[in-house]
Amino acid sequence: MVKQEVEVIHLWSSPRSFSTSLMYAFAQRDDTEVLDEPLYANYLQVTGEQTPYREELLSKWESDGNKVIQEIIFAPGEKKYRFVKLNLEQRQMGANDFRWESGPKPFDGVWPFPSSMYNLLDQSLPLYNLLRCYIRGSSNCAQPELPVSTNEKLLLWVGDQIMPRESAKVSVFDSIVQGGDGVWEGLRIYNGKIFKLEEHLDRLFDSAKALAFSNVPTREQVKEAIFKTLIKNEMFNNVHVRLTLTRGKKVTSGMSPTFNQYGCTLIVLAEWKPPVYDNEKGIVLVTATTRRNSPNNLDSKIHHNNLLNNILAKIEGNNAHADDAIMLDKDGYVSETNATNIFLVKKGCVATPHSDYCLPGVTRATVIDLAVNENLVMVERRISLSEFHTADEVFTTGTMGELSPVSYS
Numbered sequence: 315m316v317k318q319e320v321e322v323i324h325l326w327s328s329p330r331s332f333s334t335s336l337m338y339a340f341a342q343r344d345d346t347e348v349l350d351e352p353l354y355a356n357y358l359q360v361t362g363e364q365t366p367y368r369e370e371l372l373s374k375w376e377s378d379g380n381k382v383i384q385e386i387i388f389a390p391g392e393k394k395y396r397f398v399k400l401n402l403e404q405r406q407m408g409a410n411d412f413r414w415e416s417g418p419k420p421f422d423g424v425w426p427f428p429s430s431m432y433n434l435l436d437q438s439l440p441l442y443n444l445l446r447c448y449i450r451g452s453s454n455c456a457q458p459e460l461p462v463s464t465n466e467k468l469l470l471w472v473g474d475q476i477m478p479r480e481s482a483k484v485s486v487f488d489s490i491v492q493g494g495d496g497v498w499e500g501l502r503i504y505n506g507k508i509f510k511l512e513e514h515l516d517r518l519f520d521s522a523k524a525l526a527f528s529n530v531p532t533r534e535q536v537k538e539a540i541f542k543t544l545i546k547n548e549m550f551n552n553v554h555v556r557l558t559l560t561r562g563k564k565v566t567s568g569m570s571p572t573f574n575q576y577g578c579t580l581i582v583l584a585e586w587k588p589p590v591y592d593n594e595k596g597i598v599l600v601t602a603t604t605r606r607n608s609p610n611n612l613d614s615k616i617h618h619n620n621l622l623n624n625i626l627a628k629i630e631g632n633n634a635h636a637d638d639a640i641m642l643d644k645d646g647y648v649s650e651t652n653a654t655n656i657f658l659v660k661k662g663c664v665a666t667p668h669s670d671y672c673l674p675g676v677t678r679a680t681v682i683d684l685a686v687n688e689n690l691v692m693v694e695r696r697i698s699l700s701e702f703h704t705a706d707e708v709f710t711t712g713t714m715g716e717l718s719p720v721s722y723s
């Protein structure tokens with residue numbers, strides 16, 4: 315048999331349950347041999363302690379701990395990796411090489427790392443990080459409270475598979491990280507049906523086309539991902555879906571879409587989420603100084619993830635303790651809020667700004683249709699701020715918050 319080099323993985327850890335679970339995780343691998351507490355035999359020999367499995371253990375290991383260590387480190391075997399688990403007592407009772415003061419050490423963590431073990435590190439780190447969160451008294455992983463606690467356990471679609479909330483991640487090479495280079499839709503589920511799904515998908519695919527995405531999943535593939543995610547989560551009501559399509563992962567960091575050679579990344583993030591505004595009491599708006607993007611620079615008809623324009627306005631809204639902020643176009647006419655379309659009613663006539671500077675919202679289109687069907691006077695036109703200030707009624711529209719009356723603070 316051809317003997318290959320064995321890489322020994324040394325792991326010092328406490329509490330013991332932590333290293334034991336890691337050891338058993340490694341034991342599942344065909345290429346890894348685990349050695350559980352090789353110095354324990356020495357410890358039992360020296361102390362004479364009577365413990366369960368004492369005889370079994372003594373028969374398995376040489377009584378001379380040092381000899382055991384020599385063998386572990388130097389003996390080549392058939393496996394590629396050898397995982398040696400030592401526990402606290404053994405460190406204290408074992409050879410000098412394995413003795414050290416308790417407490418954290420500056421060299422704890424991943425040391426200058428042999429590249430031959432890169433794949434093993436890549437595979438082990440998620441499990442290590444997960445287990446690290448369960449260290450008693452650890453504040454590293456303290457989680458903030460979620461607005462809706464049932465969203466703690468979600469299944470999300472990323473790429474081409476479903477995964478749990480904490481594992482659902484995109485690569486740092488993804489265009490969405492590099493440049494906010496993605497398109498998105500917000501969907502709402504009512505009684506097991508997705509409201510205006512086809513209209514949302516039309517806008518998603520139009521946005522992707524306007525941004526010249528390539529290797530875009532088909533409409534059927536996107537639908538399948540949405541339905542599978544909703545079914546796996548048993549979500550049929552009171553649910554909002556953030557559907558994102560990024561230009562995908564790049565082969566190297568950089569702006570050019572020529573680096574995007576993996577195809578688009580599809581994300582289906584479904585959450586339990588009641589409408590986000592108080593639609594009984596109404597919402598308070600403030601007018602932001604940040605102007606809404608014009609088609610001269612970034613066309614608001616593309617529903618893209620580069621949301622800084624709206625986020626700056628939202629910050630102004632937050633600073634004024636308002637629910638959202640009205641954004642004006644470059645000439646000072648109202649376009650929309652940072653997150654919704656806006657309507658006014660004056661003397662029975664309904665009006666909303668042209669969609670030159672605002673997103674042509676799906677809810678906006680629905681309200682326009684309803685108004686027309688009700689034979690109301692419905693106009694799309696330039697509307698100034700003072701017309702909103704003097705309107706009989708103002709309301710906003712959007713998938714996330716539905717229809718929200720605007721009230722005076």
Ligand SMILES: Cc1ncc(COP(=O)(O)O)c(C=O)c1O
Pocket residue numbers: 500624650651652653654655672673674675676677678711712713714
């Ligand atoms: C800036 C902006 N305006 C309006 C809307 C409302 O659009 P819809 O009714 O399609 O949800 C959204 C929703 O994403 C938005 O981001």
